[in-house]
Amino acid sequence: MTKMNRETVITEALDLLDEVGLDGVSTRRLAKRLGVEQPSLYWYFRTKRDLLTAMAQAAMAPHAAEPLPEPGEDWHGWFLRNTRSFRRTLLARRDGARLHAGSRPTADLDRVRRKMDFLVASGVPERHAQMAMLAAGRFTVGCVLEEQAETGAGDTADLPADVPEIDHESAFEAGLALITDGLVRHVDAR
Template identity: 80%
Template sequence: MTKVNREIVISEALDLLDEVGLDTVSTRRLAKRLGVEQPSLYWYFRTKNDLLTAMAEAAMAPHAAAPLPTPDDDWRDWFLDNTRSFRRTLLMRRDGARLHAGSTPASDLDRIRRKMDFLVASGVPERDAQMAMLAAGRFTVGSVLEEQADADPRDRSDPPADMPAIDHESAFEAGLTLILDGLVHRTAARAASLSADDRLTTGGRRVQ
């Protein structure tokens, strides 16, 4: 019998995910894999959803370990690198995007706040920074969902003969560039507006 603790349960659950896919992961299969009785898993996780949440958080460990931005970083390069890191991490696990979708690991909230603070300190309007991070995250999850579905032979159907094959990485990079371009444009427009306001103000009083 395997000596079991919470970390071992999560690790074995992720290995099971890689082997059989998210639809086939069950506490019964996991208990058999661990050599324990199924009810003993409830000592660590009250419900299967609790287990899946813990699995999603653990699966994000490579992205969560990436260095946080520093004041010397170019925010545009960082935005690209951060989103690419998220994509790479989702792709590390079978059905990684499906596992992650809808989850918000609590341990990542402080890192998210620090990333947002970096963007705002770099001149990105706060609301735009929030929406761009949200859009990039959801775009990445959706892109990986499609990519992993195409990689699963059970879900694959033959495309029309005249439809070119999709290069998932190129499509992802193109979409990511569009998101960043929009954010750069809005940030530049805000900076120009603030500069115009400064030129209209003399000694703290607006010129009429």
């Protein structure tokens, strides 16, 4: 039996996620993996939703550990790095985008506020900064959802010859450029 605490449960749950995917994660399967009875998990998490929320937060740790922007730093370069870091973090876990989708950054609100304050201090109108962060986040989750779904879908040989194969990295970068280019116009107009 594994020595149990909240962190151990989350770590084992994330390892289970990587092995079986989000649809395969169950409290019964997790309890078996930990060598405990299923009800003992409720000591740490009242519901499966609570467990998934904690897993999503832990899975985002690499992105949350990225340095916050410094005053005077180029906002455009920072925005690109921040969004790319978010994508890398989602891709690091099997079904990482599905796990993250719909979660709220409640544990990360101070960091989010500091990022928003940085953009506004850099000359980005507040409403545009909010919408750009939201759009970039949702765009990134959508891109990763598609990429991770395709990874498990198998062969694309049944597509017609005139349908190009998608290079996920290039498609992501092109979309990110469209978001930041639009934001640049609002900063320049100010």
